[in-house]
Amino acid sequence: MNDTVILQAKSLQKSYQLSTGESVEILKGIDLEIQKGEFVAIMGQSGSGKSTLLYCISGMDQVSGGSVMYNGKEIQTLSDDEISQVRLLSMGFVFQHSYMLKDFTIKENIMLPALKAGKVSKEQAAQNARIRMERVGISHIADSDITQVSGGQLQRAAICRALINQPAVLFADEPTGALNSRSTAEIMEIFNQVNAAGTTIIMVTHDVKVAARADKVIYLEDGQLRQEYRLGKWNDAETLQSREANLFAWLQQNGF
Numbered sequence: 476m477n478d479t480v481i482l483q484a485k486s487l488q489k490s491y492q493l494s495t496g497e498s499v500e501i502l503k504g505i506d507l508e509i510q511k512g513e514f515v516a517i518m519g520q521s522g523s524g525k526s527t528l529l530y531c532i533s534g535m536d537q538v539s540g541g542s543v544m545y546n547g548k549e550i551q552t553l554s555d556d557e558i559s560q561v562r563l564l565s566m567g568f569v570f571q572h573s574y575m576l577k578d579f580t581i582k583e584n585i586m587l588p589a590l591k592a593g594k595v596s597k598e599q600a601a602q603n604a605r606i607r608m609e610r611v612g613i614s615h616i617a618d619s620d621i622t623q624v625s626g627g628q629l630q631r632a633a634i635c636r637a638l639i640n641q642p643a644v645l646f647a648d649e650p651t652g653a654l655n656s657r658s659t660a661e662i663m664e665i666f667n668q669v670n671a672a673g674t675t676i677i678m679v680t681h682d683v684k685v686a687a688r689a690d691k692v693i694y695l696e697d698g699q700l701r702q703e704y705r706l707g708k709w710n711d712a713e714t715l716q717s718r719e720a721n722l723f724a725w726l727q728q729n730g731f
Contacts, residue, residue: 488540516686519695567637571652582617607635627658
């Protein structure tokens with residue numbers, strides 16, 4: 476694993492034991508390498524293992540076989556406390572639903588990971604939260620309850636929360652799945668800005684328009700990595716429609 480690689484999976488396997496005693500194999504020996512600063516989209520039909528792969532490579536779920544190296548460390552050899560610290564300090568997570576705490580304001584929700592990490596004061600955490608909210612245009616809802624804002628605003632807040640500890644990698648599982656087309660485009664613009672600033676992004680999505688913003692798309696089928704498609708870095712001067720069309724044609728060839 477060289478210095479440019481941030482995450483590497485080798486012969487990654489994941490199985491689940493059913494109540495009947497039967498074992499169901501979800502991931503079937505996946506080899507994957509992600510470079511620092513890459514924006515990678517994971518695609519595939521429902522049940523192909525996309526989210527399971529994301530959870531395994533981020534240490535949120537234990538693997539059944541093979542290995543996952545993150546920043547030179549084999550994460551399955553780390554203790555629960557050690558991997559929790561890695562996720563808290565070096566990884567950020569954005570899901571389809573924001574999972575904000577209802578008894579906290581937007582700003583307080585964003586501050587929580589920074590306070591949990593204990594690396595900065597409460598005042599500094601609040602300042603860091605304000606800076607991030609300003610960057611994504613939601614500073615005006617800082618003191619709002621989570622029930623008082625739109626889905627797009629809530630997802631922007633979730634991104635701020637994920638980035639509050641300046642993670643090396645942002646993991647996202649269907650981050651635009653619950654949003655309309657306008658909010659989706661706005662969120663993806665933020666993702667491209669975050670990636671341009673140096674953060675590696677690994678994202679599960681079923682949306683071709685969303686995946687077309689990535690540098691590379693990997694395609695899963697029946698728990699195996701079948702193909703990958705390189706789009707290159709997103710450039711504002713490019714026509715997004717052409718990237719979408721090329722990606723869609725490639726996906727169709729692979730049975731999407």
